[in-house]
Amino acid sequence: MSVVEVPAGSPFGPENLPYGVFSVAGGRRRVGVRLGDSVIDLAVLLEDEVFAAPSLNPFLTQGPERWAQVRERITALVARDVPGPAVRPVRDVTLHLPFEVADYVDFYASEHHASNLGRLFRPDAEPLMPNWKHLPVGYHGRAGTVVVSGTEIVRPCGQRKAPDEAAPSFGPSRRLDIEAELGFVVGVGSELGGRVGVDEFARHVFGAVLVNDWSARDIQAWEYVPLGPHLGKSFATSVSPWVVPLAALEAARVPLPGQDPQPLEYLRGGEDWGLDVEFVVEWNGEEVSRPPYREMYWSPAQMLAHMTVNGASARTGDLFASGTISGPGRRQRGAFIELTWGGREPVVVKGEERTFLLDGDEVTLSATAPGPDGSRIGFGEVTGRITPAR
C-alpha cells in the first residue's frame, strides 16, 4: 500500500479523477483514473470487472447513481493508501480512445465562430443564418474516424476549387485547419421516439473531453452545399484521452451569456450548463489562442434536448461536440481560418508568419476549469501532428 503523491497545484488532484483507458507493454486495455502523475487501475482498486473492459462503455451504461457511488468510493480510497499494483506512472502507460464512439454530432454553438465563418464563407450575406438563434445548428460527423490524442493526422486529399478556378482539381488540402471544441459523452441512452428534456442532461451525459475537429477548409468550401460538410471533416477528429466527469465540473458551471430571442420552450429552463472552461491552443509549442468556453451561446443541455426532440434515440458512447469555441477577441478564436481571417492576416509562430497547417506542424489543445476550493480541474490535452499526404 502506498499514498499516491499529487504535485501541488496539479490539475489532476483528487477533486478531478478523470477516466481513461490505458495499457502497459504487453497488457490489455483497461479503465483507470488519473491522479497527479499516476494512473490508478480501477479493476485492481475496486476489484470490479467492469473496469477490466477495453473501453468505458460498460461502466457508462450503468448510470448516474452508480457513477456517483464509484466516484465517492475512489475519492475515499485514494485519500488513504492505494495498493501498489493499482498505481502506474502515467509516463509508463499508453492511453487509448476512452470510449467506443456510437454516433458523433458536431454543433456550431459559438456565436462568434458562426459569425466569423459566415463573414468568411458568405461575405455578401448576413453572417448568421436566420435559424441560428432559434436552434443549436449541428450535423453528424464520422464516428469511425474519431481518434485519440497523439494519433498522426495524414493531410487529406480531395477536390478543391477556388472561386477564380473554372473546374475543381484534386490534391492535398492547402487549407488544413483545427477546431478547438468541448465534447460531451453520453453514458445512458434514450428510447427511440422519446426525448431527453433540457433538465435531464446529467442523467444521460457522463462527462466531457477535448476535441480537435480537423478541417480541410478548401475541400469543405467546395463540397458543403447543400448537404453540409463531409470529406472536409471526416478524415480525423481527435479527442483527449481523459473523460472529465460532470461531477468534477460543479464549480465550473455558469449561466449562459444570454439568449435573445428566447428559444422555444423545449430549449428553455433546466439548470445552468454554461461551463467556465479555458482553452489554450498551442501551435508547435507556442500559444496562439485562448478560447473561452463560457462565451458559448447554446448549452450542452440544450444541444442534447434538441438532438432528441424529434424522437431520435441517444446511445451509450454518443459524442456530441460544441463546435469551434471562439470568444470576441482575436486571440480567443478556436480555428486558424478565423485567427488568420481566411489566411489574410497571418500569425507569427516561432518567428514565422503562418496561416494554415504545414506538414510537420503539431497542434495541442489543453483546458482547465475552476474546481472546488480554488483548485483547477484539468482536461489534459489533445495533440496531433500533420504528416504529408500519401
Add this chain to the structure above:
Amino acid sequence: MSVVEVPAGSPFGPENLPYGVFSVAGGRRRVGVRLGDSVIDLAVLLEDEVFAAPSLNPFLTQGPERWAQVRERITALVARDVPGPAVRPVRDVTLHLPFEVADYVDFYASEHHASNLGRLFRPDAEPLMPNWKHLPVGYHGRAGTVVVSGTEIVRPCGQRKAPDEAAPSFGPSRRLDIEAELGFVVGVGSELGGRVGVDEFARHVFGAVLVNDWSARDIQAWEYVPLGPHLGKSFATSVSPWVVPLAALEAARVPLPGQDPQPLEYLRGGEDWGLDVEFVVEWNGEEVSRPPYREMYWSPAQMLAHMTVNGASARTGDLFASGTISGPGRRQRGAFIELTWGGREPVVVKGEERTFLLDGDEVTLSATAPGPDGSRIGFGEVTGRITPAR
C-alpha cells in the same frame, strides 16, 4: 433431410440467397439465408459458429474469398437435401436489423432527384449546385436510428418555419415524407489514411439493402443551412431485413447513364456498377411510383472511392445509401415531395387526394433485379407505418 420447396418464379430462388438475422419465439438471434418462403439457419446448415452471432458483422469481416466460399457451399447444399432443423418457414420467424450499423452516409446520386429538390427548395437558382456533377455529394446520417423494416415510425416533432411566418413554431412535422434508396453494406473496412479505389468496390462491399430515409421536409427546410440535414432525417431510417450479396447482382450490372463532364481520375474507371434494380413504392397498399435505380448518375463504387479519398477509414457495418432514386418520369419519383411537387399536385391513393404522410399511413418499398437465366432477384421489402407524434 428435406428438399426446400421454392415456388415457381420466387424472387428468392437459389440464385439469390440473401442474408438476414432472425429469431424464433424464445430463441436467440442468428444468421440465415432466405430461400423461397423459408429461412435456412446457417449455424445449423454449415455448422459454423460465426452464423450463431446476432448480426452479420462477424461474417462480414471475413472478406470476399470467404463470402464466395460460403455462397458456393450453401448453393450446393440447398440443391440437395437440407437437414430439417435448419429450415424455418419465414412466417414463423422474427426478422431483425441484419447488421450493426457503424457509420451511415447518405448520398444524393440521382440527377433527377437533385434537380427536382433544387427547383423546390431554391426556386430562384440553378437546380443543381456547381459541385454536383464533380463529386457524389453526401453527408453523414444517424447510425443509431437505422431500424429494420416493420418498425413503427413515430411522427417527429421539431421546429418548422414557413417562408411567410415571422418565427419558427414547434410541433409535429406537417410534411413527413419518404426517400426510396438503395443502401450498400461494407464488409471489409479500410485503413485510416488510406483509400479504397473505384476498382476495389467488391473487395469491401458485401451487399445491398432497401432503405427508406424518412424525411420531415418542414423541419429539414428550416434547419439545413449551412450544415446540412439533421433532425429532419435523424428520427428513423428503415432498412430491409435481407442483405442481397453483390454476387447475386451480377446479371443486374449495367453501365451508368453517362457522366458529363468526365469526373476526376479517382472517380474514373473500374467495372460497371450501375444496377438495374426496379423499385416499387406502395402507399397504403397502392402503387404510386416505380423508381429505376439504373438511372442513377453516380455509381456505388464511386461513392465509396469518394468517401475514402480523404483518408477516412471504412469499417465493417458501414452503410452508405444512394439518396432518393428518381427517374425522369413523374411516376418514377422516389420521394413524395417530388411526386406531388411540393404538395401542390396531389396523387390519388385509395380514392383520396394525398400529398404528405398522415398518421396511420403505411409505405412499403420493394425491389427486384434481373438474375441469371431470366430469373428475378428479390430484395424483399422495407415497410413502416406512421404513428402519431408523442
